[in-house]
Amino acid sequence: MPPLAPPPADQLSATELLRMALEQYGVDLWFACGFTVEDIVLLHMASSFGVTPSAFFVDTGRHFEETYQIADDVRRIMGIEVRWVFPASHDLDDVLARDGATTITSDTACRRRCCEVRRLGPARRALEGARAWVVGARRTQTTIRQTLAAVEESPATYGLPRYAPLADWRFGEVVNYARAKKLPFHALYRRGFMSIGCAPCTAAPRPGEAERAGRWPFEQEVEREAGQHLSGIWPGGKP
Numbered sequence: 001m002p003p004l005a006p007p008p009a010d011q012l013s014a015t016e017l018l019r020m021a022l023e024q025y026g027v028d029l030w031f032a033c034g035f036t037v038e039d040i041v042l043l044h045m046a047s048s049f050g051v052t053p054s055a056f057f058v059d060t061g062r063h064f065e066e067t068y069q070i071a072d073d074v075r076r077i078m079g080i081e082v083r084w085v086f087p088a089s090h091d092l093d094d095v096l097a098r099d100g101a102t103t104i105t106s107d108t109a110c111r112r113r114c115c116e117v118r119r120l121g122p123a124r125r126a127l128e129g130a131r132a133w134v135v136g137a138r139r140t141q142t143t144i145r146q147t148l149a150a151v152e153e154s155p156a157t158y159g160l161p162r163y164a165p166l167a168d169w170r171f172g173e174v175v176n177y178a179r180a181k182k183l184p185f186h187a188l189y190r191r192g193f194m195s196i197g198c199a200p201c202t203a204a205p206r207p208g209e210a211e212r213a214g215r216w217p218f219e220q221e222v223e224r225e226a227g228q229h230l231s232g233i234w235p236g237g238k239p
Ligand code: SF4
Pocket: 060, 062, 104, 110, 111, 112, 114, 115, 116, 118, 119, 197, 198, 199, 200, 201, 226
C-alpha cells in the first residue's frame, strides 16, 4: 500500500508545518526576523524542536530604538544569533539624493523606492543560498492578507517556498503564546502598536482599525505592504 500523502499545508498546525519545513530544509530554511512577536514565537517554536534556526534581520537604519533593544534581548535571553543585513550604501546614496529623507511619509513612490533599497534588496541578498524561508505574516492583519497561503512559491516570494506557519493565528493567540513562554516582548506593543516596522512609517492603529492600519498610514490599504508578502498587491508591480 503506498504511503498516505501528507495533508495540505493549510490543514497543519503551526508547529506541524514548521517542523515539516525544518525537516525538509534544515539550516537552509531562513526566518525573516523583524523582532515582532510573531517572529519571536516562530524562533521559539523552532528552538523547541532542538534546532538552531537560521534567521536574518534587515536593519533598514530607520528602526525604533525599542527594536534594537529587543534584538539584544533575543540574543541574550533566547541565545539566538540573528544575522543582520544592511542596505547597499551606493543604493542609499542614490535614493537619498533623489528623494531626500522625509518624503517617504507622504509620497508612495518615494516610500516604495526607500522600501526597495532599505528592505527588499537586503532581504533578497539575505536569501541568496536559502532554499526556503519563513515569515510571521497572518491573515487577520489586513484584508489584503486574508488570502495569505500557509506556503507560497511565486515571484513575490523570491521564487522560494515561503512558509507562514502563523497564517491563521490571531494577534491575541500570538501574544498569549509569547506570554506563556515568557519570551522577549517588543516594548511598543505595550503602547498600542500591533505591527512593528520602521519608525517613520509605523504608528499604533486607532481603536477599531485594522492591525496594520498604522503602517504607511497615508496610503490606501491595498498599498500597505513592503512588497514581499503577496503577489500583485501593487498595481504596476513592485517598486
Ligand atoms: S518602511 Fe519606511 S523607512 Fe522603512 S524602508 Fe520602507 S519607506 Fe523606508
